[in-house]
Amino acid sequence: MRSFLDKDFLLSTETAKELFHKYAVKHQIVDYHCHINPKEIAEDIQFENISQLWLAGDHYKWRLMRSNGVEEKYITGTSSDKEKFQKWAETLERAIGNPLYHWSHLELRRYFNYEGILNSKTANEVWNMCNKKLQEESMSAQKIIKQSRVTLICTTDDPIDTLCWHKQIKEDKTFNVQVLPTWRPDRILNIGDSDFINYLSRLSKISGINITSFEGLKEAFKKRLAFFVSLGCRATDHAIEYINHVPFSENEVEKILNKKLKGSTVSKEEEAKYKTAFMIFAGKEYYKNDLIMQLHYGCKRNNNSIMFEKFGSDTGNDCISNFATSSEITKFFNALDYSKELPQTIIYNLNPNDNAIIDSIIGCFQNSSAFLKIQHGAAWWFNDHKTGMKEQLTSLANLSILSNFVGMLTDSRTFLSYTRHEYFRRILCDLIGGWVENGEYPYDIKLLSKIIADISYNNVVRYFKFKF
Numbered sequence: 421m422r423s424f425l426d427k428d429f430l431l432s433t434e435t436a437k438e439l440f441h442k443y444a445v446k447h448q449i450v451d452y453h454c455h456i457n458p459k460e461i462a463e464d465i466q467f468e469n470i471s472q473l474w475l476a477g478d479h480y481k482w483r484l485m486r487s488n489g490v491e492e493k494y495i496t497g498t499s500s501d502k503e504k505f506q507k508w509a510e511t512l513e514r515a516i517g518n519p520l521y522h523w524s525h526l527e528l529r530r531y532f533n534y535e536g537i538l539n540s541k542t543a544n545e546v547w548n549m550c551n552k553k554l555q556e557e558s559m560s561a562q563k564i565i566k567q568s569r570v571t572l573i574c575t576t577d578d579p580i581d582t583l584c585w586h587k588q589i590k591e592d593k594t595f596n597v598q599v600l601p602t603w604r605p606d607r608i609l610n611i612g613d614s615d616f617i618n619y620l621s622r623l624s625k626i627s628g629i630n631i632t633s634f635e636g637l638k639e640a641f642k643k644r645l646a647f648f649v650s651l652g653c654r655a656t657d658h659a660i661e662y663i664n665h666v667p668f669s670e671n672e673v674e675k676i677l678n679k680k681l682k683g684s685t686v687s688k689e690e691e692a693k694y695k696t697a698f699m700i701f702a703g704k705e706y707y708k709n710d711l712i713m714q715l716h717y718g719c720k721r722n723n724n725s726i727m728f729e730k731f732g733s734d735t736g737n738d739c740i741s742n743f744a745t746s747s748e749i750t751k752f753f754n755a756l757d758y759s760k761e762l763p764q765t766i767i768y769n770l771n772p773n774d775n776a777i778i779d780s781i782i783g784c785f786q787n788s789s790a791f792l793k794i795q796h797g798a799a800w801w802f803n804d805h806k807t808g809m810k811e812q813l814t815s816l817a818n819l820s821i822l823s824n825f826v827g828m829l830t831d832s833r834t835f836l837s838y839t840r841h842e843y844f845r846r847i848l849c850d851l852i853g854g855w856v857e858n859g860e861y862p863y864d865i866k867l868l869s870k871i872i873a874d875i876s877y878n879n880v881v882r883y884f885k886f887k888f
Contacts (some may be wrong), residue, residue, distance in 0.1 A: 424537070425525055430806070430846040435863065436853025442843040443869040447877040449570045449838055452655065452884060453602065453714065453829040458575050458585035460835075461599055462538045462592070464562045470550035471501035474524075475508060477833050482734035484520055495742075496731055502547060509543035511585070519805035519843070520668070526839040529590055531564070544612045560837055562595050568838035572598040572886055576654055579605050579627045580619075580642045583651050589610065590651070598886075603648050603656040605702065608641065610778040611680055611694045622682075634677045638701060645705060654884050655712040656702070660695075662743050663717050663767075665751035706763040711883055713763045716800065718770030740771050746781060753785050753794070764790050766826065768797035779819035791882055792824040801832060804840070810846045823871045826880045832861055845876055 422428070431437045467473040475481055481681040482495050485507060493499045494507040515521045526750065528534040528546070532553050536548050549748070553559060558567065565573070589599045607619045624631045627640035645653075666689070676690045686694070706713045720741040722728040722769045749767075756762035762785060769778050775796075782794040798804070816822050828844035830837040849872065855861045857866065881888075 423701075424530065425522075428842050430843075431853070433850070433853040433857045434867075435856045436850040437851055438865070439868060439872050440846055440849040444849055444876055446841075447873060449568060449841050450877060450880045450884075450886065451570055451573045451830050451838070451841075452826070452838075452880055453574055453576070453657065453831055455576050455831070455833045456573060457833070457836065458577075458589060458601075459600055460561050460575075461565070461595075461685060462588040464560045464595075466560045467554050469501050469505075469549060469553075469554065471505045471508075473554065473834065473836065474527075476502075477734075478707045479734055479736035480520060481508060481511075484515060484518065486736065487512055496735065505547050505774065506540070506543045509538050509546070510540045512537035513529055513537075521835070522843060526842065527836040530839055530842075531559075532565075532694060533835055540763060551697050552865060561766045562597075564596075564835045564839075565597055570838060571888065572600065574600050574602045576604050576657060577601040579603065579608065579641070579648075580622050582626075583648070586651055598652070599654040600654060600833040602714075603645060603653055604658070605641070605656070606659050608637070609658065609660070611677070611686060611696055612691050617683070632681065632696070634674050637677065639783070641702070642705060643766065645709065649709055649711070653711065654886065655714055656706055657714040657716065658702075659698070659716045661717065661720060661741055662745075663749045663752050664692050664696060664701075665716060665748050666692040666696045666757060668697050670697075673697040697750065700755055703760040703763055707756070707761040710885070711763060713765045714768070715765065715795070716770070716775065716797075717803070737753070742771055742773070745769065746777050749777075749781055750784065753781070756784055757760055762793075764793050764795075766795040766797040768800045769883050770801055772799075772805070775812055775815035776819065779815050783820060791879075792821065792826075795883070796824055797826075798828050799843070804831070806847055809844060810851055811850055823874060824879060825875050826883050827875045827877070836871050841876075845872075848872070 427441075428437055431440055485495050488511040489790055490507045491497070494504050508797055512521060524538060527539060532550055534546065534549060536542055536546070557563065575586075583601050583815050586599060589595060607613070607616070608623065610616060618632050620637070623640050625643070627643045629636055629640040629643060631637050631640055673694055676686055676694045678848050679690070680686050703713060718741050721738045722733055724737040727735060748801060753762060753765075767778055767782070769775065778796050782796055785794050787793060796812070798815050799808040803809070803812065813822060813825075816825060829840050830840050832840070852861070852868065852871065856863050880886075
């Protein structure tokens with residue numbers, strides 16, 4: 421029986437061990453999609469205790485604690501940070517098979533040199549040990565990023581953001597990690613939201629364009645996008661429940677937006693037409709600016725009304741949606757491709773049942789204009805565990821070219837999540853190593869090590885055209 425989290429964790433064959441220990445571990449990290457707050461990087465903050473670093477804002481952990489019957493006061497409530505940590509430890513010891521068990525212990529080992537097990541009995545010991553370590557100069561936000569061997573980070577930013585913290589980071593000559601903004605215009609897209617009109621007012625103010633029409637909205641969009649590009653933006657991102665394509669006319673869209681601006685409620689059909697028009701326009705602008713379009717779809721958000729009213733979004737009350745049609749997705753891609761304005765795109769599905777659908781769709785729109793132009797994004801959110809990653813990688817290998825995959829990202833709000841790249845690389849090496857030892861691919865270490873290097877680092881640099 422192997423010991424927990426030993427050096428060959430998740431590596432079941434000799435080839436897998438060789439690929440990971442000799443090749444995968446040596447590559448640096450490009451975190452091309454995350455939710456880290458750039459203000460915290462700019463200010464190079466240090467955390468008072470492990471709860472502030474681990475539990476504040478981490479809805480993955482909140483969700484798990486609720487599943488273990490923990491009272492809300494120990495999750496988002498007024499209990500002390502130490503009490504919250506104790507409840508997390510009590511939850512973690514029950515979380516057999518959950519990726520948070522692996523991630524948490526990887527973080528304790530890589531950043532705190534703690535080789536033990538976090539549980540209800542060791543919680544006090546770990547609390548004191550971590551908090552002592554966090555007071556060291558080496559545990560500031562910037563130093564954690566550097567020691568994690570991260571070369572570039574793409575944050576997630578609203579079009580009305582001033583990007584002042586990105587400017588400050590760029591001017592900091594002591595910090596050599598690039599931190600680039602990512603354009604996330606969800607609030608412009610979501611015409612059905614109650615704060616849509618208020619948001620457009622704020623967009624009008626910061627862009628200097630009075631938005632009274634769809635044409636005016638487009639101009640404000642383009643002006644703010646140009647500002648993001650001027651600060652190094654290489655990617656865009658959209659969080660959508662599903663990708664739709666409903667036929668529309670420009671006149672119809674103008675009437676729909678005008679109706680909303682006058683305070684009337686738009687119908688579901690009108691909303692779908694507006695969203696289609698907006699996404700087609702946005703995709704063309706991304707193509708013109710040579711930006712990567714990222715589409716995260718398949719999440720049904722804010723399902724618990726009581727919790728949403730109390731705590732808002734991103735608090736652990738979302739689930740996988742089962743509404744996705746290849747017809748709508750392909751019509752959207754085809755509309756952009758037909759006019760030769762389909763940008764490089766990464767599509768992330770939250771429902772694992774869509775893996776084969778996505779991998780078959782992306783094959784319809786590849787061409788020589790870009791390196792694997794349409795990508796199937798890494799296993800995401802409810803799928804970034806051992807099973808989910810293997811299923812995504814296997815499907816991509818079955819139906820496309822795995823060797824050209826852009827690899828892993830953290831999609832995280834915490835500074836210790838870079839161990840997810842190690843987790844991913846171990847799973848990747850184990851999968852490929854297993855194929856080799858099963859006689860499904862030749863043992864050509866020169867070629868195999870290149871595939872690992874490409875998926876771990878080289879492909880993402882090439883795909884996004886990052887400059888170092």
